Amino acid sequence: xxxxxxxxxxxxxxxxxxxxxxxxxxxxxxxxxxxxxxxxxxxxxxxxxxxxxxxxxxxxxxxxxxxxxxxxxxxxxxxxxxxxxxxxxxxxxxxxxxxxxxxxxxxxxxxxxxxxxxxxxxxxxxxxxxxxxxxxxxxxxxxxxxxxxxxxxxxxxxxxxxxxxxxxxxxxxxxxxxxxxxxxxxxxxxxxxxxxxxxxxxxxxxxxxxxxxxxxxxxxxxxxxxxxxxxxxxxxxxxxxxxxxxxxxxxxxxxxxxxxxxxxxxxxxxxxxxxxxxxxxxxxxxxxxxxxxxxxxxxxxxxxxxxxxxxxxxxxxxxxxxxxxxxxxxxxxxxxxxxxxxxxxxxxx
Amino acid sequence: xxxxxxxxxxxxxxxxxxxxxxxxxxxxxxxxxxxxxxxxxxxxxxxxxxxxxxxxxxxxxxxxxxxxxxxxxxxxxxxxxxxxxxxxxxxxxxxxxxxxxxxxxxxxxxxxxxxxxxxxxxxxxxxxxxxxxxxxxxxxxxxxxxxxxxxxxxxxxxxxxxxxxxxxxxxxxxxxxxxxxxxxxxxxxxxxxxxxxxxxxxxxxxxxxxxxxxxxxxxxxxxxxxxxxxxxxxxxxxxxxxxxxxxxxxxxxxxxxxxxxxxxxxxxxxxxxxxxxxxxxxxxxxxxxxxxxxxxxxxxxxxxxxxx
Numbered sequence: 333x334x335x336x337x338x339x340x341x342x343x344x345x346x347x348x349x350x351x352x353x354x355x356x357x358x359x360x361x362x363x364x365x366x367x368x369x370x371x372x373x374x375x376x377x378x379x380x381x382x383x384x385x386x387x388x389x390x391x392x393x394x395x396x397x398x399x400x401x402x403x404x405x406x407x408x409x410x411x412x413x414x415x416x417x418x419x420x421x422x423x424x425x426x427x428x429x430x431x432x433x434x435x436x437x438x439x440x441x442x443x444x445x446x447x448x449x450x451x452x453x454x455x456x457x458x459x460x461x462x463x464x465x466x467x468x469x470x471x472x473x474x475x476x477x478x479x480x481x482x483x484x485x486x487x488x489x490x491x492x493x494x495x496x497x498x499x500x501x502x503x504x505x506x507x508x509x510x511x512x513x514x515x516x517x518x519x520x521x522x523x524x525x526x527x528x529x530x531x532x533x534x535x536x537x538x539x540x541x542x543x544x545x546x547x548x549x550x551x552x553x554x555x556x557x558x559x560x561x562x563x564x565x566x567x568x569x570x571x572x573x574x575x576x577x578x579x580x581x582x583x584x585x586x587x588x589x590x591x592x593x594x595x596x597x598x599x600x601x602x603x604x605x606x607x608x609x610x611x612x613x614x615x616x617x618x619x620x621x622x623x624x625x626x627x628x629x630x631x632x633x634x635x636x637x638x639x640x641x642x643x644x645x646x647x648x649x650x651x652x653x654x655x656x657x658x659x660x661x662x663x664x665x666x667x668x669x670x671x672x673x674x675x676x677x678x679x680x681x
Numbered sequence: 682x683x684x685x686x687x688x689x690x691x692x693x694x695x696x697x698x699x700x701x702x703x704x705x706x707x708x709x710x711x712x713x714x715x716x717x718x719x720x721x722x723x724x725x726x727x728x729x730x731x732x733x734x735x736x737x738x739x740x741x742x743x744x745x746x747x748x749x750x751x752x753x754x755x756x757x758x759x760x761x762x763x764x765x766x767x768x769x770x771x772x773x774x775x776x777x778x779x780x781x782x783x784x785x786x787x788x789x790x791x792x793x794x795x796x797x798x799x800x801x802x803x804x805x806x807x808x809x810x811x812x813x814x815x816x817x818x819x820x821x822x823x824x825x826x827x828x829x830x831x832x833x834x835x836x837x838x839x840x841x842x843x844x845x846x847x848x849x850x851x852x853x854x855x856x857x858x859x860x861x862x863x864x865x866x867x868x869x870x871x872x873x874x875x876x877x878x879x880x881x882x883x884x885x886x887x888x889x890x891x892x893x894x895x896x897x898x899x900x901x902x903x904x905x906x907x908x909x910x911x912x913x914x915x916x917x918x919x920x921x922x923x924x925x926x927x928x929x930x931x932x933x934x935x936x937x938x939x940x941x942x943x944x945x946x947x948x949x950x951x952x953x954x955x956x957x958x959x960x961x962x963x964x965x966x967x968x969x970x971x972x973x974x975x976x977x978x979x980x981x982x983x984x985x986x987x988x989x
Contacts, residue, residue: 416740425858427733427873428779428974429851437848445844447778447785452741458774462789465796532770533728535750538742545738545811545871550860552740660742660773 337467337526338519339673340474342638343397345389345511346625349381351484356491356505368505373597377508377626379484387420387431389511390480391438393631397476397513398439400676408444408515409472411436412462414455414479414630416543418448423485423550435478444476452541453593454531454658455479455630456512457666461528463516478513481629485551486543503541503556506596508626512634524669527580530572531656531664537564541659556659562599565657566606573607573655576665585613587667588650589640593657594622594632615653641677646670684791684802685838686983687829690714691946691953692807694823700813702736704744707807707825708751714803714827715752722752726799728773729789731782732806732945734821734873738858745773748805779854780913780973781844782806782945783826784981788842790830801831806945816873819856821915822941826949834986841900841982845892846975853878854916854974882918885972889923892978893970900982908932908964909955913971914947923970934960947971961985 353369353376369375380389390413398405413432420426420434432446451458459477466472490504519525540561543554577583584607592600600620608614621636628635633654640646648670656664692710694701707730715722730745739747749771778785786804793799807825810816833839856875878884897904910933912920920935927933934951937943943950948971955961967983 420857423860425738427777427856427858428854429977430777430779430975433846433848433851433975433977436846437851446846447776447782449774449776450740451743451774454774462792465792465798469792469796471792531772533743533746533749533773534770535746535773538746538750541741542739543741545740545858547812547871550871552738554741658742660746662742662746 336519337464337516338523338671339526339668340403340515340517341397341401342634342641343393343400343513344635344638345392345396347378347380347384347509349379350376351379352376356487371596371598372506373620373622374506374626375623377484378510380482380509384482385419385422386415386417386480386482387434388480389482389509390415390431390435390478390513393480393511393513394435394439394476394478397515401515403474403515405439405441406443408441408474408476410463410466410475411441411444411446412459412475412477413448414450414459414477415481416450416452416455416629417482419482451662452659453629453632454656454660454662454664456634457654457656457664458531460514460516460666461531461664464526464528467516467518474515474517476513476515479630480511481631482509483507483629484509486554489546489549489551489553500555500557503558504554506627508628510625510628510631510635512631512638514634523671526666526668528666529576529579531662532572534568534661534663537561537661538659540564540661561661564661565663566603568661569655569657569663570607570610572663573665576667580667583613584611584615586651587615587653589617589619589646589652590615590655591619591633591636591652592655594620594627594636597622641674644677646674648672648674682795682835683833683838683840684787684794684830685833687831688714688718689826689828689949689953689956690717691950692825700809701823703732703734703807703809703825704736704747704751706809706823707732707805708748710807710825711748711752711803711805711827714829718829720801720829724801725771725803727790727793727802728771729786729802729804730775730806731778731786731804732808733777733779733782734808734811736809736811738811743773743775745775749773778973779975779977780915780945780947781971781977781979783948784842784969784971784979785844787828787830787839787981791839791842794832804828804830806949808944808946811873816875818875818877819873820942821944824943824946824950826946826953828949837984837986839981840984843892843896843980845978847888850884850888850976853881853884853976877916882916882922884976885916885919886922886926888976888978889970889972890926892980896980902982907966907968909960909967910934911948911951911955911967911969913973914951915942915944917942919972
């Protein structure tokens with residue numbers, strides 16, 4: 333196995349304000365959408381308030397991540413901001429300078445190189461893929477991959493315009509706001525690091541989920557053919573997962589936890605069942621972190637990882653697989669073994 | 682091993698009166714680049730889009746994915762785990778580093794290539810006003826560039842990269858979409874607002890000078906050994922400022938002429954100009970200098986092998 337980098341520290345920022353699904357449904361007054369909560373498994377989501385936006389979520393997640401890290405802010409060699417939403421100053425979407433530079437300046441990472449990476453919900457994992465390469469080659473020693481997603485403006489618009497469960501904006505009701513940050517460093521020799529593989533874009537599916545500026549309301553509008561993109565991902569990802577496992581000498585039942593992209597409970601369960609029938613075995617556990625947070629776009633994997641670490645659900649030596657699925661269609665796999673990072677969470681008590 | 686330029690291609694509007702979207706224009710540049718190089722799109726391992734201003738302000742999926750589809754790179758290659766660490770196919774994503782995006786994209790390709798995951802990549806960029814006449818201060822000319830890259834022997838191709846930021850000038854150039862009133866219309870709307878300070882070009886030249894000093898000192902390289910300079914083509918006055926400051930004369934490529942300011946595509950357009958007139962191939966040492974908002978500077982030294 334090729335050793336490269338490891339997750340050194342993880343930080344998150346979750347807004348305080350909650351928006352329960354039943355309140356959204358009440359506002360919609362559409363009885364058909366009562367099934368929504370059952371299908372998605374989303375009881376509520378957190379939403380930005382009081383001056384919070386993509387920038388503040390990312391910045392606060394970065395500060396939280398640094399507070400748990402052995403690295404001081406001056407030690408960071410690179411900062412990659414991977415948000416889809418780049419709101420800075422409320423509903424003001426920042427193109428230039430890149431948001432990574434605003435974050436870098438806000439936290440005082442004077443020596444870090446920065447740039448933004450955008451790859452839909454695969455943003456943070458694409459950032460991990462890039463950071464891993466730079467660390468592997470020795471160009472840098474540490475990299476912070478950070479994202480802040482202020483995307484509930486999609487929710488606002490969708491709740492006003494959706495009339496049936498077949499609406500192409502239905503997926504917009506699943507989203508929530510959150511920030512996440514992770515520091516990567518070179519793994520010590522003899523220890524397993526993360527293994528990033530099979531990141532591929534299948535553009536023939538890129539029309540199945542698109543988001544662009546809303547011309548009539550502040551923020552953006554997202555249209556999704558949820559069933560089609562889910563079906564495409566399930567059927568296409570099997571080969572990629574299989575090869576990633578083979579490359580690492582593993583079978584699916586040797587994976588202790590799968591962390592898929594958090595879209596909806598029914599989609600995740602369906603996907604894992606498909607894997608189980610294809611591979612003949614299934615992973616021991618699947619991480620679903622939708623109930624309180626919804627789909628937080630590029631931050632979902634690290635929000636889930638952080639939560640399970642905080643709740644001491646992982647133990648040292650557990651093998652985790654992050655599955656990347658995003659509009660594009662992006663497929664990718666990140667495999668790693670839980671290392672001494674769990675002890676840091678134990679010390680936090 | 683390092684990364685070398687196999688081919689560069691530029692696409693400009695067919696007719697200035699008919700606006701062409703950034704995605705279509707960038708796809709044209711990419712197709713042209715592949716055609717000139719005699720390379721099939723399906724052989725690309727990596728596609729990075731580094732443009733900033735895109736059609737309809739699309740934020741999802743990555744613009745690179747939309748371009749990948751337009752250049753007909755639709756089906757993944759047969760799995761070849763020995764070469765590509767798994768299933769083959771093209772991985773595409775977007776990078777935003779303002780006017781320094783092109784060099785940042787090439788730097789990423791260099792890194793992916795050196796860490797053994799890929800063999801051929803393309804960096805593409807194109808900027809266009811997202812919604813026609815729904816912006817303030819947007820002065821960039823429509824243009825797109827594609828650069829095809831592959832591995833070079835050690836010591837050739839791009840041999841050194843450097844990026845610096847000057848946060849004291851963070852507000853010298855800003856662009857954002859704001860929900861605001863627009864031309865006395867009753868309803869508010871999303872408007873792209875681009876603000877550039879008057880002294881932005883001078884500040885960029887000043888920052889580029891500071892970065893070059895560090896670059897040459899760390900590389901232990903004499904600036905007089907540079908045969909060709911490929912600079913950013915914006916802000917207006919940046920190229921002439923560098924030319925007069927360093928007495929570079931014709932060594933520095935000015936591709937702007939009267940065609941307006943080229944944003945992220947600027948260095949690529951300058952590269953294409955020097956490629957077409959033969960100066961790039963004749964130059965032994967080529968210096969790429971990019972500047973952008975932040976203020977961010979990116980420099981790269983390219984060593985040319987003798988070509989037949």
